Amino acid sequence: MRAEDRTTEEGLPFRDLNGNGVMDPYEDPRLGTEERVDDLLSRLSIEEKAGLLFHTVIEIGEGGELREEPGAISKSPTSQVVRQKHLTHFNVHGMRTAREGAHWNNRLQELAAGTSHGIPVTISTDPRHAFVENSGVAFAAGPFSQWPEPLGLAALDDVDQVRRFARIAGREYRAVGIRMALHPQVDLPTEARWGRQAQTLGYDADRVTAMTGAYLEGFQGAELGPESVACITKHFPGGGPQLDGEDAHFPYGREQVYPGGRFEEHLRPFVEAIRRDTAGIMPYYGMPVGLVRRGQPIEEVGFSYSRQIVTELLREELGYDGVVLSDWELINDNHVGDQVLPARAWGVEDLTPRERMLRLLDAGVDQFGGEECVELLLELVAEGAVAEERIDRSARRILRVKFRLGLFDDPYVDEDEAERIVGAAEFRAEGERAQAASVTVLQNRDRTLPMFEGARPKVYAEGVAAEALAAYADSASAPEDADIALVRIGAPFEPRDDLFLEAWFHQGSLDFPPGLVARLRRIAAHCPLVIVVNLDRPAILTPFVPFAAAIAVEFGSSDAAVLAALSGRIPPRGVLPVDIPRSMDAVRAAFADVPDGTEDPVFRRGTGLTIDGPRAQ
Template sequence: MTPDYRTPGLPPKARTADLLPRLSLEEKVGLMFHTVIESGANGTLVETAGALSKSPTSTVVLDKRMNHFNVHGLGTPREAARWANALQSLALQTEHAIPVTISTDPRHAFTENAGASFAARGFSQWPEPLGLAALDDADILEHARIARAEYLAVGIRLALHPQVDIASDPRWGRQFQTFGADAERTTRAMLTYLRGFQGDELGPTSVACVTKHFPGAGPQRDGEDAHFPYGREQVYPGGRFDLHLAPFRAAIAAGTAGLMPYYGMPVGLELDGEPVEEVGFAFNRRIITRLLRESLGFDGVVVTDWELIHDNVAQGQVLPAKAWGVEHLSPAERMLKVLDAGCDQFGGEECTDLLLDLVRTDRVPVERIDESAFRLLELKFRLGLFDDPFVDEEAAAEIVGSAAHEEAGFHAQASSVTVLTDDGLLPLAPRAGQRVYVEGMSERSAEAWGTVVPRPEDADVAIVRLPAPYDPRDDLLFESLFHQGSLDYRPGLVSRLRSIAATTPLIVDANLERPAILTPLIEFAQTVVGTCGVSDDALVAALSGRIPPRGRLPFEIPRSMDAVERSPEDVPNSTSDPLFPAGYRLERPAR
């Protein structure tokens, strides 16, 4: 007789209730770990420890009974589908053939950062979330639906996004994946995004979303990111905790499948007149159980951010465990505190033996394991993974990065360009005999305007694409990938650009992965635009007017670093006398 959990027509809760008592302790514990995995050449499984993965694939699946994996590098769409199928086939060899849930950080834009996101390789390429936020909700919905189709085609069923933190401190290096600094705009964008990925309700054609980082990761002290020990503190000098919480309230009401707390530890925070313990949010019972579970009524999956229990050692560098406020605790004690806080799953960890020992020595009751295992299993049933976890390699090759998807992403890129100033250079139409000088972009793309010349003084117009300013750092693992520190351009660069503008009309494109200080540039550049995830060809399409640029700033542009340093970290768009306000675009460029 077919057991209830193998009967597709039954409700997910009933199937989960039937399966859970059948599982061994090892299987239940395996559900509660969610770590990095890598694919091999030609879509094969990797049977050695990889650059970032800690164990061979068969070890984590067959020995540790794990079945939630955050995939990093992928091959072609066909190879990605082949790898997903191989992974699911391996999972079929376990006692109850629990299918794998494959997750990913965003991988449809430009930023390659193994700690946060991946550039689109094979997938259609779109603006970063900040760039999407510069557009209309219809553009966000189109992106989400296409990204969902491409994820489904290669077997990715869990999106470790959207990131709905309010980018309240302009210095914060993680804000490129947010929807900006406006809470209302962020909430609208998030609701559209969730609808595009999950559909009206979670089901076999959904990609489940883990909305992050609860209860809002934007107010980092001095704008430093909580990946690193110097950025562990979140502060609320303006008393705006509820503002940062608002998008998560809406996400819960809209049915987000999961939530992820951030690494940060709140400092000086009081809720309902009660001081909140100064420990990282995933260790914080006041935040996870009392606020999220009890007050907000969230009963979905809570997965911690990565590596709270053990240090991460890879590529010759170390990143200390993000056990902020509990650094003095042992790994076992940290694990106990995460469980007591109310989290379901340990992100970036595979220390199943540690949790098994805690249960077997009666430090963690089996009932606590069952509570989280139920949520994790039910989500698999809701996604239809127990009924058919496999994908079609041929379909993946046709769907992922298709011409139609690429064209939609290209159009969004060009449309997201935000014109800030223009002294009559736009639209810059192609013209016979026109000579152009470029920096920071390919000459091939620039040839659409005319002949590319090597010296600005020989050109009719100069176009310079500037990377975002930041202070280079490279001591800790991943640190070089997070652009933090000063928002000022180096004085030598500003001086050189000024000399170009003195001889040649100058267009500057500023990468706005953070709100760069543009004050010196607008003094001499004839045109300044801002972008966040726009290819060279898409920039040409926008500046030439072929695809009209219509982006709006997702945050204000401060006038100076002094103004940034004097503004409270938790109050968005609060610098004095900003150069450009949030939502700005030049509506009618001068002609």
């Protein structure tokens, strides 16, 4: 029995979160959400209310214990942010094992239960079921089942599969205490160079809208409740049309443009998310440049700072009354080691942190992502610059989600059960099948695929683990000695490493270096060449078309999954969720906000061959 567990005189169990020996209305699981929120809000100090408005990064200590010193990215000891700053929302980064994650959740919830009103913690995460490892975007699966990136789910073109993935991922999240997903990412990646496409569902607005609904249904259920994972749908009003494809994490990528006039199309997945009662919405960092909507110029500031976007469009026009969580570090510069990333205060760079916070509150933001400067908000309240009623409005939305998730009634998890559920064999097998099936075959001359038919061939391979290949073929040390060659490569990008996080983002040109093209051509001169490209962004595949016997792309697949697809053991059935441009000239000439906007693509969206011939389109 935990310290806060009590029983009423009538024998009804409850959690005595404020330690007064009485079941107060907010502790009563029989009451409705609004009644419980009203009661708790009336009891909270301004310090406790203010803490609710912050959502920052947290890291797990060794063995699943609480980390009581700043981490690689987290700013403060755990006890300090929970007990002194009253924060109750944390985005968890590394998680080595399921048992460690579950143990840490229980320790964190015990710490929170010891605060004055025992408000439980909401643990959130960026996507963590695929392959990308980037602290600003997503995490590799680790102990969780591993699936293709969302762009690979889009390549499967199967709404039911998206729903099934979300149900499995949500079950694994809940097992370790993660109750909020900082996804789905439903941006339409219409600028081919944009570096965050792997986590999107492509740019066909009809399919993305359908998949958004399925994704939310899988994680949240028919309605938000104790079996749900609350979703923060992002990045409103659509982060895809970045100028020159540069990402808005960085000062050079702050501008978002709509030269084709397609702003409304980018809104469509969010309209569906609102219809499906998404628990939260996150605006993007980008600032619109030259955008005029319904005759009204839109202020050129980051979307979270824009009252026109958050209050007038999202709240009033689209009728959304859930939580608006800003993206990370909009108020203060982020210092990590000897690197710094300026606050993404695009369009309001000259404002002070105090003035930026006021702008965000006025725009309609409820929670400040990546920040823990509670003292700044309290100063604004003490000065009369922010009314307590304004704090209450956001606190109410935030508490409503906690109560609906059942966190006040039971925030703990079973550590043995977590170990059984997370990464269960059936979940891993389903993820691996999806990885293989999402492989998309774009070229297959002379029926090169399926590979490995007949006698055991000798294969010259690059980028494929020898142990994976050994299940299908013998290894050749040189192309001259091989029956066939298989080369796995990544989509090209321009390495950068000046600002914090920058090295993890793939940005810049989509052209492969000429030396690589020449080397692969030489391999193809000796034996049939199969090229497999990891497509985290569209790549200019044009140079490979004349000499490659087969070209396939994948969106997060292990060597084993790729070989299963190429052999036909798990038939590849992916179709391109985006165009593959013919040239960088075509990319530069395209309108950033227009789907299918590059002229004469070498492979069109929807292209996908079976290994026996073209799919019916």
